[in-house]
Structures are given as C-alpha cells and as structure tokens.
Amino acid sequence: xxxxxxxxxxxIKQYYEKDNAVGEIGVQAGxxxxxxxxxxxxxxxxxxxxxxxxxxxxxxxVVGINRRIPHVLNKNFFGFDDNILSTGFGSLTEVLxxxxxxxxxxxxxxxxxxxSDPHYRIFIKMKIAKNVTLGVMSASQSVSxxxxxxxxxxxxxxxxxxxxxxxxxxxxxxxxxxxxxxxxIMDLLPKPQGVRYIIVRADLSETFGFDDNPESKGxxxxxxxxxxxxxxxxxxxx
Numbered sequence: 001x002x003x004x005x006x007x008x009x010x011x012i013k014q015y016y017e018k019d020n021a022v023g024e025i026g027v028q029a030g031x032x033x034x035x036x037x038x039x040x041x042x043x044x045x046x047x048x049x050x051x052x053x054x055x056x057x058x059x060x061x062v063v064g065i066n067r068r069i070p071h072v073l074n075k076n077f078f079g080f081d082d083n084i085l086s087t088g089f090g091s092l093t094e095v096l097x098x099x100x101x102x103x104x105x106x107x108x109x110x111x112x113x114x115x116s117d118p119h120y121r122i123f124i125k126m127k128i129a130k131n132v133t134l135g136v137m138s139a140s141q142s143v144s145x146x147x148x149x150x151x152x153x154x155x156x157x158x159x160x161x162x163x164x165x166x167x168x169x170x171x172x173x174x175x176x177x178x179x180x181x182x183x184x185i186m187d188l189l190p191k192p193q194g195v196r197y198i199i200v201r202a203d204l205s206e207t208f209g210f211d212d213n214p215e216s217k218g219x220x221x222x223x224x225x226x227x228x229x230x231x232x233x234x235x236x237x238x
Contacts, residue, residue, distance in 0.1 A: 003033040048124055052117050060120065065127045067120050069113040069182055113182065126152055126188045135192035137161055145190050152183065167191055168198045177201065 007029035156172035
C-alpha cells in the first residue's frame, strides 16, 4: 500500500466512497509524500556507514574531525638508491618526469593527507567512540579503552596500564607508521585526563623481552638460530 493510499483509507465512512474527497486527500498526501521522502532520505544520507562526500564531511564537522590531516605523509625528496623514500633524477624526454625537490632544513618532512571516504568513515567512528568512551581499561556495559584500541587496529594492538599516569600502546609492525601518526595528531586514542600514551611498534609475537613478559622472546641461541632466533627490538614511535 502506498503513502497516498494510507491517507485515503483514513477517510471516515461518509467520505471514503466520494471521488472528490478521495481525490482531494490524494493531492494533499502527494505533497506530504515528497516531504516525507526527503526527510527519510536523511537517515541514509547522513548515516556514518552509508554517507559519502559532502554528507560525510558534515558528519565529520559535527563530531569534530577534519578530512584533511596536516603533516602526516612522508615527503619524497631527491636522493639515491640507498634511500627508498627518495626520488632520483628526472628524464628530459618524459612528459611528466618522476623527480623530487631537494630537501631543506626549513621544510617539513611531511605532507598533508586527504582522507578517502572509507578511511574518513573509520576515523569518524573512532572520534565518536572516544567521545562516549569511559576512561577505564575495560567495562562490560559501555565502550572502554580496550574496545576502541581493538577496533581501531583490527586486533593488531593492545594497551597496558603502567600505573604511573601513562598507557603503553603496543602496535603490530603490520600497521603503517603513517596511520599511527594520524591517530596521534588527531588525538583519537581514548585515555583518562592527564594520562599520556607511549606508543611502541613491533612484531607483537617476536619482540625481545625478559621472563616477566610471557609474550616476548629472549636472546638468540648462537648454536641454533633456526629454532631459537631470539626476539627483535621494539621501536618506540611516540
């Protein structure tokens, strides 16, 4: 049954068989239907899971997060083969030569990042999660720090309370450093007020450590490097 028919069926008995009454209600309900469809479209257009483009930008402004993130991506400068982040000489015969500018101590080593809709959607959800997260490690009835960290890194990270007004975030080396820098710059990691994050990036199953950390590996066995290669040092990012 259509929107218009729903209203026509609401006519009282002495009118519902009158053509003029049915037609009048049909005309008015047709106008109301346009308004209803417009308002109903807002539900999908401004749903964080389905919104795109300008609508997603509006949601971002509401929750307080911008699509453009400053000073995140590593810039490419002129260099040689021993530096994978550098670019060599351009070719005079190429229409669009692949070349880079010389590095300057006065220039930023990072460029801005323009988030695509899928990535922007993830960061918006993280911002929303942070806004409603309790400042506790775990909670059964609400969003906690552990919940947000697990979701943000797809299970490739965990957080530890150091009991000294700091939290250590251990992140798998499978996560790109740029993504970690974005999270830090945008302040999307939940924490109690006055608490700081120490961010460590490493192979979470192959990190060097001692007996007090059962998840770590010790020194290598120089006589059997195949079965006892030892752990790798973690890298402190922030």
